[in-house]
Amino acid sequence: MKAAILGFGTVGVGVYEMLQAAPGLDVGLVFVRPGKDDAPFKTSELDRILSDPTIDAVVEVMGGVEPAYSYVSACLMAGKHVVSSNKALVAAHGLELEALAREKGVGFLFSAACGGAIPFLHNLALAVESDRIVSVGGILNGTTNFMLDAMQTDGSQYADVLRQAQQLGYAEADPSADVSGLDALRKIMLACAVAWGKLPVEGLLHEGIESLTAEDVAHFMGKGLVCRLLASASISENGKLCAFVQPMLFPAGAPETSVKKNFNLAKYHGVNSGDILLMGQGAGRYPTASAVLRDLSDIRSGRRAMFPAGLAAACADNAEVLCRYYVRTERKAAALFPFAEIEDDNVVVRGVTKPVSVKLMHETASRLRKDGMPIFFAALED
Amino acid sequence: MKAAILGFGTVGVGVYEMLQAAPGLDVGLVFVRPGKDDAPFKTSELDRILSDPTIDAVVEVMGGVEPAYSYVSACLMAGKHVVSSNKALVAAHGLELEALAREKGVGFLFSAACGGAIPFLHNLALAVESDRIVSVGGILNGTTNFMLDAMQTDGSQYADVLRQAQQLGYAEADPSADVSGLDALRKIMLACAVAWGKLPVEGLLHEGIESLTAEDVAHFMGKGLVCRLLASASISENGKLCAFVQPMLFPAGAPETSVKKNFNLAKYHGVNSGDILLMGQGAGRYPTASAVLRDLSDIRSGRRAMFPAGLAAACADNAEVLCRYYVRTERKAAALFPFAEIEDDNVVVRGVTKPVSVKLMHETASRLRKDGMPIFFAALED
Numbered sequence: 001m002k003a004a005i006l007g008f009g010t011v012g013v014g015v016y017e018m019l020q021a022a023p024g025l026d027v028g029l030v031f032v033r034p035g036k037d038d039a040p041f042k043t044s045e046l047d048r049i050l051s052d053p054t055i056d057a058v059v060e061v062m063g064g065v066e067p068a069y070s071y072v073s074a075c076l077m078a079g080k081h082v083v084s085s086n087k088a089l090v091a092a093h094g095l096e097l098e099a100l101a102r103e104k105g106v107g108f109l110f111s112a113a114c115g116g117a118i119p120f121l122h123n124l125a126l127a128v129e130s131d132r133i134v135s136v137g138g139i140l141n142g143t144t145n146f147m148l149d150a151m152q153t154d155g156s157q158y159a160d161v162l163r164q165a166q167q168l169g170y171a172e173a174d175p176s177a178d179v180s181g182l183d184a185l186r187k188i189m190l191a192c193a194v195a196w197g198k199l200p201v202e203g204l205l206h207e208g209i210e211s212l213t214a215e216d217v218a219h220f221m222g223k224g225l226v227c228r229l230l231a232s233a234s235i236s237e238n239g240k241l242c243a244f245v246q247p248m249l250f251p252a253g254a255p256e257t258s259v260k261k262n263f264n265l266a267k268y269h270g271v272n273s274g275d276i277l278l279m280g281q282g283a284g285r286y287p288t289a290s291a292v293l294r295d296l297s298d299i300r301s302g303r304r305a306m307f308p309a310g311l312a313a314a315c316a317d318n319a320e321v322l323c324r325y326y327v328r329t330e331r332k333a334a335a336l337f338p339f340a341e342i343e344d345d346n347v348v349v350r351g352v353t354k355p356v357s358v359k360l361m362h363e364t365a366s367r368l369r370k371d372g373m374p375i376f377f378a379a380l381e382d
Numbered sequence: 383m384k385a386a387i388l389g390f391g392t393v394g395v396g397v398y399e400m401l402q403a404a405p406g407l408d409v410g411l412v413f414v415r416p417g418k419d420d421a422p423f424k425t426s427e428l429d430r431i432l433s434d435p436t437i438d439a440v441v442e443v444m445g446g447v448e449p450a451y452s453y454v455s456a457c458l459m460a461g462k463h464v465v466s467s468n469k470a471l472v473a474a475h476g477l478e479l480e481a482l483a484r485e486k487g488v489g490f491l492f493s494a495a496c497g498g499a500i501p502f503l504h505n506l507a508l509a510v511e512s513d514r515i516v517s518v519g520g521i522l523n524g525t526t527n528f529m530l531d532a533m534q535t536d537g538s539q540y541a542d543v544l545r546q547a548q549q550l551g552y553a554e555a556d557p558s559a560d561v562s563g564l565d566a567l568r569k570i571m572l573a574c575a576v577a578w579g580k581l582p583v584e585g586l587l588h589e590g591i592e593s594l595t596a597e598d599v600a601h602f603m604g605k606g607l608v609c610r611l612l613a614s615a616s617i618s619e620n621g622k623l624c625a626f627v628q629p630m631l632f633p634a635g636a637p638e639t640s641v642k643k644n645f646n647l648a649k650y651h652g653v654n655s656g657d658i659l660l661m662g663q664g665a666g667r668y669p670t671a672s673a674v675l676r677d678l679s680d681i682r683s684g685r686r687a688m689f690p691a692g693l694a695a696a697c698a699d700n701a702e703v704l705c706r707y708y709v710r711t712e713r714k715a716a717a718l719f720p721f722a723e724i725e726d727d728n729v730v731v732r733g734v735t736k737p738v739s740v741k742l743m744h745e746t747a748s749r750l751r752k753d754g755m756p757i758f759f760a761a762l763e764d
Contacts, residue, residue: 018654022512117655119505126501129682130404130675255640255661272400273499273672279637279659290655293512300511302684 001300003083004028004049006071007062008042011085011112014289015059025296028055031071046071050078057081057107057299059292065092076100076108083295085112085288091186094199098307107304109295114187115140117287118280119294120266124194125306131270133195135234140187142262142282143171143178144209144229149260152226157214170262170283181206181229181245188231192243193307195268196235198314205318205362206245211376216328219350220378225249226257227378236320243316244358247378249326254381255279318362322355323379333373336364352380383682385465386410386431388453389444390424393467393494396671397441407678410437413453428453432460439463439489439681441674447474458482458490465677467494467670473568476581480689489686491677496569497522499669500662501676502648506576507688513652515577517616522569524644524664525553525560526591526611531642534608539596552644552665563588563611563627570613574625575689577650578617580696587700587744588627593758598710601732602760607631608639609760618702625698626740629760631708636763637661700744704737705761715755718746734762 003019005012008030019027027041029052034044049055058075060082062068068089075082076097084090090097090110101108111122120138127133139145143165150161162179165171177183185206193199209229220227228250233243250256255277259265264282269275281287327337327350334342334349342351353361358379365375385401387394390412401409409423411434416426431437440457442464444450450471457464458479466472472479472492483490493504502520509515521527525547532543544561547553559565567588575581591611602609610632615625632638637659641647646664651657663669709719709732716724716731724733735743740761747757 014654018512025512117652117658119501119508119658122508123501123505126504126676126679127672129679130400130407131672252634253640253642255637258635258637258640260635270499270672272396272668272675274663274666274669275661276499276501277659277661279657279661281656284656286654287656290509290513290652293654294508297508297511301686304683 001056001296002026002028002054003057003059003296004031004055006031006058006060006068008032009061010285011061011288011292014285015061015292018286018289018293022293024300025293028052046074050074055080057083057296060084060086060089061292062086063088065089069093072097073100076104076106079104079106081107081299083292083299084110085292087113087186087190091189094190094193094307095311095313098305098311102305107299109298109303109306110190111295112288112291114190115264115266115278116280116282116284117290118264118266118278118282119291120278121190121194121306122294122298123276123278124191124268127268127270127273128195128308131272134269134271135232136191136195136268137188137230137232138266139228139256139259139264140231140266140282141178141184141229142264143175145259145264146170146262148209148227148229151212151214151217152221155214155218158212179208179210181208184229184231184245188233188243188245192233192241193311196241197308197311198241199311200241200243200316201313203316203318204243205358207247207362207365207377209247211374212247213376216376220249224252226252228256228259234321240320241314241316242318242321242358244318244362246358248381249378250381318358321358323358323361324355324382325353325361325377325379327351327353327375327377329368329375330373333368333375336368383438383678384408384410384436385439385441385678386413386437388413388440388442390414391443392667393443393670393674396667397443397674400668400671400675404675406682407675410434428456432456437462439465439678442466442468442471443674444468445470447471451475454479455482458486458488461486461488463489463681465674465681466492467674469495469568469572473571476572476575476689477693477695480687480693484687489681491680491685491688492572493677494670494673496572497646497648497660498524498662498664498666499672500646500648500660500664501673502660503572503576503688504676504680505658505660506573506650509650509652509655510577510690513654516651516653517614518573518577518650519570519612519614520648521610521638521641521646522613522648522664523560523566523611524646525557527641527646528552528644530591530609530611533594533596533599534603537596537600540594561590561592563590566611566613566627570615570625570627574615574623575693578623579690579693580623581693582623582625582698583695585698585700586625587740589629589744589747589759591629593756594629595758598758602631606634608634610638610641616703622699622702623696624700624703624740626700626744628740630763631760632763700740703740705740705743706737706764707735707743707759707761709733709735709757709759711750711757712755715750715757718750
């Protein structure tokens with residue numbers, strides 16, 4: 001099977017190199033921007049790929065919604081299988097792309113868009129065919145995990161570990177998509193769509209790690225707890241979907257606490273299989289490229305879809321999921337939270353709430369911040 | 383796709399129930415021993431399955447080498463896909479069964495034979511197609527993990543946790559295959575065959591947990607270490623295979639220490655993907671049945687083989703892998719070990735050796751035991 005590549009950045013170069021070494025897979029043209037086509041294997045004309053009958057599949061590793069969406073649509077229309085690593089694209093246009101791929105009878109897989117090297121969506125899609133999945137989630141953002149791990153290990157402040165992550169290439173110059181939880185949210189949207197055929201488009205909540213301080217970390221560690229940024233989703237008996245991202249605190253010995261540096265952990269719970277956890281590198285040239293090549297192998301073996309038939313948009317409802325929360329805020333805001341236990345130093349209060357809904361907690365925090373009040377919160381694992 | 387089932391024990395009943403609920407999969411006849419065919423869906427005549435053109439696949443969940451081998455061979459000969467959960471069968475006759483399945487163009491998958499619900503062999507087989515795997519391994523026996531976890535948690539003696547495991551149905555009346563490491567060894571043999579096309583048949587070493595005492599556990603815990611039974615295999619640049627099972631000690635925070643009760647952890651390292659770890663339930667009715675159904679789905683999607691083409695028998699050579707070992711033995715045997723540090727109470731010595739080969743360590747222990755001398759050893763993670 002011969003695959004062309006759209007994009008020749010970090011992941012594209014990895015895919016190009018791996019395709020040259022993989023038996024049974026060949027590399028076709030690489031699509032780049034005009035002016036960047038400085039070698040015979042590169043082209044800036046998409047038509048050369050679309051019209052080449054020897055190219056069976058196209059790997060999209062450009063990132064971003066446009067022009068990736070237009071290009072991927074054109075490739076599917078031309079009867080090419082598509083493998084993408086682009087979570088923004090699939091979160092925004094998964095419905096249309098899935099419908100087009102089914103209509104054309106070609107494969108559309110995107111394991112690399114969620115969990116990097118971890119074969120998460122691949123296994124989830126396979127599990128769905130014979131098991132009922134009740135929850136999905138995990139540590140899906142390596143940048144924030146690196147930062148949380150460093151804050152815990154060194155006692156560093158947030159700003160220092162962010163700078164360190166940027167120097168090491170784990171965080172971008174504008175880190176907001178990572179540290180706000182938006183990146184993890186896009187990934188859990190894809191997992192919901194694979195697990196339940198519902199792509200959540202509204203009602204999603206994401207709390208990142210931007211409010212975390214070294215003092216919070218010292219406080220958790222004193223209680224033997226470790227903070228991780230978790231994406232969580234589940235479905236109720238009556239089909240109500242919940243999906244959100246928030247910091248969570250885990251006791252020592254929980255699998256989440258063994259996820260170090262920029263590693264990811266993805267998990268799902270099937271009624272029959274029970275808990276399945278997968279750990280590995282969530283980003284990087286070769287880890288991500290390895291997921292792309294796995295998808296190509298999977299297409300070669302006959303698999304076509306990752307989303308179940310009948311995929312539809314859905315709203316998330318986070319009003320029914322209850323968590324106990326660690327909250328740190330100013331004393332004058334304390335009355336807003338149903339604290340079960342509280343420590344008060346006259347300015348700052350830290351406490352653990354009685355169970356409150358995810359929706360209420362995220363909304364309360366958002367309201368406080370609008371009033372200029374600081375708050376950090378993290379759910380406790382119960 | 384309609385699947386018949388050979389065997390109606392714990393896993394067989396789970397497969398039967400799951401097949402009735404899975405869309406796109408149907409259940410055919412269930413093969414049982416004469417006299418047990420007390421319902422219309424059961425038969426004790428294999429020919430009724432072999433000659434039924436509506437049966438596409440056969441699930442073998444009988445266990446044991448014979449008559450499973452004869453029956454599975456007959457099913458493949460008759461052009462049926464086969465999914466097996468039987469590690470003893472695949473370890474003993476994988477070569478012949480693989481060759482027969484390829485000749486007949488049918489699928490032969492056996493994810494459930496290694497790791498239970500964990501999609502280990504499935505992902506390994508897929509990874510092999512585009513990545514170079516350099517090591518495989520993990521905690522592949524749930525019985526011993528339950529026992530080790532209980533000894534660590536309660537400070538119990540070996541005999542007490544074995545009895546507890548038997549009462550809970552985690553250990554068999556004759557637990558020797560589990561506690562000696564033989565069960566884990568059979569599973570790592572399958573992983574070697576999937577990863578490298580080499581089914582190791584000679585030179586394998588397995589040390590179980592039968593010599594572990596509550597005093598050893600107290601000693602490890604004092605040093606912050608946790609004992610797990612690890613199966614390990616790797617391949618050198620020049621194609622030399624090593625494969626063995628032995629207790630290992632891990633520091634707190636290592637993923638292996640988060641594997642509780644009878645859970646399993648399987649891992650592989652690919653040159654491109656890096657470390658991939660998978661955790662889940664390694665046994666039980668529905669977890670194992672879920673792996674069987676995943677394999678059936680995989681066959682339905684077009685996948686045929688789990689072993690790579692050109693599978694061959696191989697010898698393991700454990701002379702070149704070096705480990706530092708924790709050793710507890712009698713004082714008079716201490717001179718046999720190159721201790722780097724040692725604690726001596728005049729009767730028993732406990733110490734950590736300089737790096738020694740796996741082969742030498744296992745052989746020395748075996749020689750000592752022949753002389754009636756007690757010894758426990760566990761490798762340190764370096």
